[in-house]
Amino acid sequence: MKIAVLGAGAWGTALAIRFAERHAVTLWSRDAAQAAAMEAERENQRYLPSAPFPASLQVSADLEYAVQDAALLLIVTPMAGLRPTLQALAGHGSRTPLLWACKGLEAGSMLFPHQVAAEVLDPGIARGMLSGPSFAQEVAKGLPAAVTIASNDGAFARETTTSLNTALLRLYASDDLIGVEIGAAVKNVLAIAAGVCDGLQYGLNARAALLTRGLAEMARFGAALGAKAETFMGLAGIGDLMLTATGDLSRNRRVGLLLAQGLKLNDILINLGHVAEGVPTAREVLRQAEQLGVDMPITRAVCRMLFDQATVDDVVSMLMERAPKMESAI
Ligand SMILES: NC(=O)c1ccc[n+]([C@@H]2O[C@H](COP(=O)([O-])OP(=O)(O)OC[C@H]3O[C@@H](n4cnc5c(N)ncnc54)[C@H](O)[C@@H]3O)[C@@H](O)[C@H]2O)c1
Numbered sequence: 633m634k635i636a637v638l639g640a641g642a643w644g645t646a647l648a649i650r651f652a653e654r655h656a657v658t659l660w661s662r663d664a665a666q667a668a669a670m671e672a673e674r675e676n677q678r679y680l681p682s683a684p685f686p687a688s689l690q691v692s693a694d695l696e697y698a699v700q701d702a703a704l705l706l707i708v709t710p711m712a713g714l715r716p717t718l719q720a721l722a723g724h725g726s727r728t729p730l731l732w733a734c735k736g737l738e739a740g741s742m743l744f745p746h747q748v749a750a751e752v753l754d755p756g757i758a759r760g761m762l763s764g765p766s767f768a769q770e771v772a773k774g775l776p777a778a779v780t781i782a783s784n785d786g787a788f789a790r791e792t793t794t795s796l797n798t799a800l801l802r803l804y805a806s807d808d809l810i811g812v813e814i815g816a817a818v819k820n821v822l823a824i825a826a827g828v829c830d831g832l833q834y835g836l837n838a839r840a841a842l843l844t845r846g847l848a849e850m851a852r853f854g855a856a857l858g859a860k861a862e863t864f865m866g867l868a869g870i871g872d873l874m875l876t877a878t879g880d881l882s883r884n885r886r887v888g889l890l891l892a893q894g895l896k897l898n899d900i901l902i903n904l905g906h907v908a909e910g911v912p913t914a915r916e917v918l919r920q921a922e923q924l925g926v927d928m929p930i931t932r933a934v935c936r937m938l939f940d941q942a943t944v945d946d947v948v949s950m951l952m953e954r955a956p957k958m959e960s961a962i
């Protein structure tokens with residue numbers, strides 16, 4: 633099958649390398665200079681160094697060329713690039729089935745990826761999301777991993793899972809697209825909180841409590857939006873939360889670790905060199921939760937640190953000094 637991977641950051645590059653084992657893959661970058669450098673070096677030195685491209689992987693900066701004859705498109709830009717990429721595809725008249733791997737809500741609109749897609753794409757075009765615990769560096773190296781492909785069209789999710797599955801990247805299918813999108817978005821916000829917690833050396837007890845209550849917060853938000861509770865016990869829920877909140881390869885966790893050292897958000901983002909989706913997404917999740925009447929105290933605490941100049945001490949007191957209550961898993 634011919635596949636086009638749209639977005640040549642760390643994750644697009646890792647997926648392109650992995651899927652090139654079984655398929656003819658073209659990796660598209662919006663930046664012609666980056667595409668030329670990748671072609672010359674046969675690796676993506678800017679976003680995923682030390683991961684050589686297999687011979688079957690093509691690189692292009694020409695979107696129309698990259699998607700022509702493709703049987704499947706994978707959009708792997710940051711969330712901010714999802715709408716413009718979908719619009720460009722629609723402009724080329726593409727009707728090719730597609731998956732996105734963008735983990736977040738659209739800044740300003742509070743929309744989940746499938747809602748952005750619904751605003752741009754013809755309803756007849758099959759679509760879904762690939763998500764789950766997956767650091768690009770490990771997937772590119774060929775270390776074993778498992779992720780989920782979710783679609784409201786269960787048959788599309790199952791067929792895509794079968795056609796993309798590899799010996800090193802095991803795929804599971806889900807029909808709970810909103811649940812998988814919520815897991816992907818909220819785990820990044822919680823990973824920032826976990827980074828702060830670990831950066832302050834609050835200990836393992838504190839981190840376990842934070843993540844357990846974070847998972848409850850994710851599930852509560854999911855229940856209000858019609859997601860299946862079981863999704864949050866799966867790869868795209870607790871699986872990705874465990875990985876991102878505790879794994880030092882995470883950019884979102886790194887934001888929290890650096891906030892704990894007293895660095896300013898702007899300086900952190902400039903030095904990161906990669907996207908940290910939890911930053912813009914925290915505000916969108918909180919706004920949406922407030923509209924729905926869902927209490928998300930950890931997300932609120934992250935927003936206060938990121939956007940309201942609240943000190944770490946302020947937010948820790950805010951969380952710990954709340955009145956005791958009955959424990960509920962959602
Ligand atoms: N890196 C990972 O391990 C990983 C794993 C799973 C999911 N993701 C998700 O994949 C998405 C992409 O992350 P990444 O790690 O590849 O990011 P990155 O920071 O490594 O690279 C971002 C890439 O997207 C490109 N880009 C930015 N805006 C764009 C636009 N409007 N149109 C086209 N391209 C654009 C940039 O030029 C760059 O090549 C994010 O939503 C992230 O949460 C990342």
Ligand SMILES: O=P(O)(O)OC[C@H](O)CO
Binds near residue numbers: 765820875907908
């Ligand atoms: O590096 P992060 O924090 O964007 O996380 C990467 C992936 O989403 C982990 O599954």
